[in-house]
Amino acid sequence: MASPRDIPNPVETTTEGIGGHKNAEVATKVIEILNGAGYSEHIALVLNEGVTDYWLPIPKHTIMPAKLLDYITFEAFKNAQSPVLEKSYELDRTHIPLDTQATYEWNGVRYPKSLIYKRYLGEGGAGIVVEMQVAGGTTYAVKRIPRKTKYHEAKSQLRSIKQEIENLKKINHTHCIEFMGSYSDVKEIGVVMDPVADCNLDRFLSEFDHTGPDNRIVLASFFGCLADALVYLHWEVNIRHKDIKPKNILVKKNRIILTDFGISLDWSEQGHSTTNQEVLRSPMYCAPEADAGQSRNRKSDIWSLGCVFLEMSAVLRGFSPNFVKTKLGNSYFRHNLDGIRDAISAVRQQGPLDNYNPLELEWIEQMLQFENKKRLTSKELQLAISRSVSDPPFCGTCCNTEPAELYDNKTTKWHGVTVRRDNNVSGAWISKRLVDLYHLEVTSQQATLIINVGGRQLVSDTKADVRFILDTANHVENAECYVIPASFDLLIGTPTTVANNKWMGTP
Structure with missing residues (x-):
């Protein structure tokens, strides 16, 4: 072992200091180990090497x-690390290195004692995904990642895992997988996520039933949902996904969910939005700039999503799940622009379904521009979808809603409801369920009004007097809403004058 006199003091060679080090917050147990072993002067060196709590236990x-x-x-480090490892595991949205007494063995694999193995789900990124259940009955998807056993391989792997988990911690969106917690033992890293999906989009498209009208409504809504998720990632949490493909998109009932953020880039800490040093995991859907080593940015995600949208569009319009790939000759999208154009042309001209209006192809053409700068941004895409008029609609209610409070005339209390926005609708509408539940005053109309929502035609011949408060507003709104049997609470269309001459619409 080298003498400390022969090696510069690592604390003196760093300008960041321990408290300000970028790895300090995710290396609290590593720091505790070194302090306990009497090596506190070497903490900066360890942090500079990228060693964090994700490395523990070091076997x-x-x-x-x-x-x-x-x-x-190693023996001194091993002896010092044992007391800081956790003896039990709870889902608290953090990473927890586990002692062996916190785990049990099942079919040669160790799991936390607080999680019960249920079934194998499939492959996911760099690991195997299984379903596990907590004592209370809730099930979660757990991605098990075997740990590398050599330093340089482990360093690269654990950097990627740390990045994935730290990104997941930031994300809170209905169309993104939710991080519940993670753990590590001597052989594996486990990432616990919610929900357990029914299938991925690849399988959903391959098994799509064109005979069910409700199926078309669900698939069409996925366009707006995925665009909404991408806007959230790009503009609210500063994350590029970097590996958008059907197998990284989950379906749970009628909900679409982006997952697998293992190589996502958080550029809020980079100082810029592009990088040349990126890993290609799924070249089939990668943007053209990947070939020449050019800088990639948010619009690289747009290309990948455009490829997915084209496959969705073909299936939505009645073509087989493999139609687009057949047109591409099974090559990558970016390597066969003629195949992309042929697929778009065929879908546009030969769609066999009724009410055929392939509006989504206009967005797809703008998303699959070879030149990065010419593509739509995620915000432009979301706006175009939200303003579109189509049957079935391309924007689900989940991505065009906001909370509000509705006044109950009988109890004189306010109750939480959901307001849905729909630019294709004029006026304001309310479900009969809410009218009855909150004792709203109803008046008859002379004329019958009809709207089309979600592929359904709804008729109203009554109005209800409504008082509500939008969470985004500072005042009470008074309005007359058309009463209809519907699943939504309040539906507000394009801005329209309400009873007190205020404007009801986006505040």
């Missing part, structure tokens, strides 16, 4: 950084 000397072994033996 063998081959995973220890060589620089660290110059200061501390």
